[in-house]
Amino acid sequence: MKPLDKRKRSNILSIILLFAYLGFISYFGFLSKLAGRKQLHEGRYNLVPFYSIHQYFTASGSSGAISFIINILGNLIVFMPVGIFVSYFSKNTVGAKRLFLVTMIGLAFSFCVESIQFIFSVGVFDVDDLILNTIGAVLGFLIYMTYQSAHTR
Numbered sequence: 001m002k003p004l005d006k007r008k009r010s011n012i013l014s015i016i017l018l019f020a021y022l023g024f025i026s027y028f029g030f031l032s033k034l035a036g037r038k039q040l041h042e043g044r045y046n047l048v049p050f051y052s053i054h055q056y057f058t059a060s061g062s063s064g065a066i067s068f069i070i071n072i073l074g075n076l077i078v079f080m081p082v083g084i085f086v087s088y089f090s091k092n093t094v095g096a097k098r099l100f101l102v103t104m105i106g107l108a109f110s111f112c113v114e115s116i117q118f119i120f121s122v123g124v125f126d127v128d129d130l131i132l133n134t135i136g137a138v139l140g141f142l143i144y145m146t147y148q149s150a151h152t153r
Contacts, residue, residue, distance in 0.1 A: 014088055029113050029116075045125040079106055082133075103134060107134045
């Protein structure tokens with residue numbers, strides 16, 4: 001049997017990491033008590049852009065700081081892999097088209113996660129999460145592109 005070439009190994013590893021990431025999102029997005037999934041949030045939603053973000057920025061004390069880190073930074077960081085994976089798997093798409101693809105897939109994926117949380121009452125559908133998650137995907141795209149440009153010189 002012929003050993004796998006470097007490119008095939010890289011693709012296989014990327015697919016394994018993608019499934020691990022999807023498992024992580026499924027667990028923390030829908031099941032984890034750490035993420036507050038033990039409480040029912042039946043029918044709760046926020047459709048006012050930047051309302052929740054403003055609440056986290058104006059909250060005071062250590063509980064406000066913890067909420068800020070979990071909700072603002074968490075939503076940004078947890079969607080960065082979306083931008084990285086979409087960029088990796090869309091190598092034939094370049095420039096603004098790739099950025100648009102990352103943005104749309106990040107938004108659509110976030111919308112699906114938020115909708116499932118709302119439908120199953122395991123989270124609050126929050127338009128601010130859509131905004132933060134999409135920005136996180138774009139940040140992942142920027143990280144990927146920076147890494148690529150640094151390693152192709």
